[in-house]
Amino acid sequence: MRPKGILPIVTALLVPAVYFAAAQSADEDHKPSIRGITVGAKTQDVLDRLGRMPDTRKDEKEEVIVRWKLEDGNLLQVNLRGDNVSQVALQYRQPRPTTDLWLQPLSTPASRSELTVSDPRLRRDYKATETMDKLRTVWTRQEKMLEGYRVEIRFLSGSRSQFGNRFEEYVEFKYVMLFRDDLKKFDQAMQVTQRP
Secondary structure, three states: OOOOOHHHHHHHHHHHHHHHHHOOOHHHOOOOEEOOEEOOOEHHHHHHHHOOOOOEEEEOOOOEEEEEEOOOOOEEEEEEEOOEEEEEEEEEEEEEEHHHHOOOOOOHHHOOOOOOOOOOOOOOOOEEEEOOOOOOEEEEEEEEOOOOOEEEEEEEEOOHHHHHHHHHHEEEEEEEEEOHHHHHHHHHHHHHHHOO
């Protein structure tokens, strides 16, 4: 006979563990991956990692775009070029504070950010620019993958129209994408990995 109360305790301990295993971890914030999905990953690897089929699919000229609404309310988009990931994007349901990611605002004097230029935790490897419509800030850095192509890691701030002058204090999107000039290198690398 099972003692009463044990099953609810075990269940309460396991559910958060499963949830956190599937969520974007803080140490992954600046890595070239989202929820463990990297540029170059195979379609089946993505499905295995997420544990289910996508909620939507859209066929484009050279890519297939698939999307999932995640259990935490975030939206995940994966662009597939052939059988390989060429871009991963995450839209946060609740915009994240820029300070959580240690990104330096483009308009530092105008921002109410708690970050200071002398703070050693600041991510100085990102270049901050504005979008063409000047409504958002984009933080970008490149990383070269072992296969020889480069990826860009981007964070996109909240919108000036939504947050006013405080728009740089929030991040709404993270992108990991193939660097456009390395498309041929990517295609060659993916052909090599597909050979038996």
